Amino acid sequence: MNMSEPCEFSFELAPFILGELQEEDARSVREHIVGCDVCSHDLEEFCETISLLESGSPNRRQDVSLATVRSTKTRARTEDLLLDRRKSTRWLVGSLVAAVAALLGFVGGNTYSNLSSNSMDLLRGSQNVGYSTVVFQSKSWGTEMRFTLSKIPKVAEIGAWVKLEDGTRSTVCWWPLAPHETSGTFVASTPLSYAQIKSIGIITKNSHSLWWLPIRSTPKQ
Amino acid sequence: MTMSRMLLVMDGEDGSFNELERFHRASIQSYVLKRTGNLYLTEEIVQETFTRAWNSRETLKRHENPKAWLLTVAKNLIVDHYRDSSRFTSKGSELRLLSQPQVGDSTSNFESAESLKDLLKLLSEDHRNVLMCCVIEGYSTHEASEILKIPAGTVKSRLFYALKDLRVKLSEKEKSIEHE
Numbered sequence: 001m002n003m004s005e006p007c008e009f010s011f012e013l014a015p016f017i018l019g020e021l022q023e024e025d026a027r028s029v030r031e032h033i034v035g036c037d038v039c040s041h042d043l044e045e046f047c048e049t050i051s052l053l054e055s056g057s058p059n060r061r062q063d064v065s066l067a068t069v070r071s072t073k074t075r076a077r078t079e080d081l082l083l084d085r086r087k088s089t090r091w092l093v094g095s096l097v098a099a100v101a102a103l104l105g106f107v108g109g110n111t112y113s114n115l116s117s118n119s120m121d122l123l124r125g126s127q128n129v130g131y132s133t134v135v136f137q138s139k140s141w142g143t144e145m146r147f148t149l150s151k152i153p154k155v156a157e158i159g160a161w162v163k164l165e166d167g168t169r170s171t172v173c174w175w176p177l178a179p180h181e182t183s184g185t186f187v188a189s190t191p192l193s194y195a196q197i198k199s200i201g202i203i204t205k206n207s208h209s210l211w212w213l214p215i216r217s218t219p220k221q
Numbered sequence: 222m223t224m225s226r227m228l229l230v231m232d233g234e235d236g237s238f239n240e241l242e243r244f245h246r247a248s249i250q251s252y253v254l255k256r257t258g259n260l261y262l263t264e265e266i267v268q269e270t271f272t273r274a275w276n277s278r279e280t281l282k283r284h285e286n287p288k289a290w291l292l293t294v295a296k297n298l299i300v301d302h303y304r305d306s307s308r309f310t311s312k313g314s315e316l317r318l319l320s321q322p323q324v325g326d327s328t329s330n331f332e333s334a335e336s337l338k339d340l341l342k343l344l345s346e347d348h349r350n351v352l353m354c355c356v357i358e359g360y361s362t363h364e365a366s367e368i369l370k371i372p373a374g375t376v377k378s379r380l381f382y383a384l385k386d387l388r389v390k391l392s393e394k395e396k397s398i399e400h401e
Contacts, residue, residue, distance in 0.1 A: 011377040014384060019251025020361050026247065033260060046384050047258035049391070052337065053356045054255070133300070150303030183304050 007038050017046055132211055134200065142191040145172075147202065149211070150183050155204045160188040163199045171203075238278050241287060242271055249291050256299055266302065270295045340390050348383035355380055 009032045015021050016029045033039045132151070137144040145160065152158060159174040172188045190197075201212035249270055254263045273294050274281055281287050341349050354365040355376065362380075366373040 006381060011374070011381050014355065014380040015362050015377060017251060017254055018355065018361075019247040019254075021247075023247075026250075030260060042385075043260070044258040045388050047255050049384055049388055050356055051255045052391075053352065053387075148300065148304075150300060 005038070007036060009033070009036065009039055010042065013039060013042055013046055014050070017043070017050055134213060136194055136197075138194055139189075142189065143194050143197065145188045145190070145200065147186045147188070148184075149186065149202065152177065152182050152184070153204070153210070154179070154182075157205050158186075158210065159203050159205075160186070161201050161203060162190055162192060162197050163201075164192070164196055165198050174205075237282065238275060241274070241281065245288050245291055246271070248288065249295050252292055253295050253299060257302075262302065266295055266298045269298055340387065340394065343390050344383060344386055347379055348386055351376055351379040352383045352387065 009029055012021065012025070012029050013033075016026060021029060033043055132147065132149045134148075135146045137146065145162075147160065149158075155177060157174050157176050160172045161169055162172055163169045170190075172190050175186050199213060202210045204210065246267065250263060250267050253266045253270075254260070257263055257266070270291055274287075274291060277290075281290060284290050341352065344352070350369055351365060354360045354368055355362065360368065362373050362376045365376045369376065371379075
């Protein structure tokens with residue numbers, strides 16, 4: 001079948017992805033996609049495009065409440081402590097340790113009790129680089145940015161940059177990568193306040209942009 | 222315990238979990254699918270999400286927003302999945318601060334590109350409207366049909382072609398940035 005021509009289920013793909021089909025209809029579409037190259041291909045592309053559209057749409061009518069953000073923060077707080085934990089026990093142990101750490105007010109010398117933090121999904125660049133997030137934490141000296149990158153290409157170094165409201169851009173830091181490193185958590189610090197940062201991103205030495213996140217857009221005159 | 226078995230047991234004790242699963246499954250599935258683009262992985266993550274929900278059903282009964290709880294679990298499972306392939310590494314101690322801002326630095330592809338909103342402006346009005354309604358504002362096909370005053374079938378077909386069109390525009394933009 002020609003990949004550019006729609007098949008009989010093509011128009012149901014977007015409603016399927018958006019989760020608005022009845023259970024039985026969704027099952028039919030799912031069964032069809034499994035055996036249809038055209039729809040499998042379209043599904044993958046549509047998922048990425050819709051995800052991208054939603055990422056840039058803070059007004060979307062969905063009730064991902066503060067609870068989601070709070071939980072993500074708790075997760076970030078436990079991340080350093082999850083190192084070398086087996087997958088099956090990682091979640092439980094991490095949660096317990098985070099609870100104890102929160103009670104003691106101590107996590108690696110930094111408390112995350114400050115509520116002025118934001119957790120966001122990083123937009124994907126020109127390649128499918130996986131699902132990645134960034135958590136901003138306001139500190140007395142500026143802003144800490146904790147990137148959790150789920151997929152990194154085989155490069156020697158990656159860096160983080162921030163762009164200011166006046167258009168200037170500053171590379172905050174570079175992190176050397178080990179050959180086997182394909183994911184990880186990277187922390188960058190900047191003396192800038194969160195309010196001063198217009199956008200952030202991750203780049204490689206050959207200037208290829210991996211992720212970027214426009215925090216706020218400047219209104220056009 | 223499989224989901225069907227779990228629901229059978231739950232039905233005997235308390236129908237509320239079955240109700241919860243029926244009510245939220247589609248939106249959790251949609252949330253995961255959009256982020257993975259993979260049907261099998263989506264099914265696996267959704268299944269695991271509701272397994273954890275079952276294990277925490279006492280907490281969920283009292284939770285003021287079970288959907289947010291489910292979305293958080295799903296989100297964490299997605300992150301875990303992508304993180305699984307390699308060892309988890311913290312680089313906090315290796316950061317270094319470079320203080321000099323680089324005015325006019327053009328090392329980013331996407332940062333210098335038009336925003337997604339600007340890309341939407343390149344689409345036809347019909348395509349833009351249907352994407353605004355169904356994807357950005359989150360209205361259902363039927364709601365969009367009433368708002369745009371077109372049949373629901375037309376909303377679906379326009380949505381399909383609008384996504385295709387936007388995909389083409391995105392690819393063109395990426396290519397032009399790569400050539401710069």
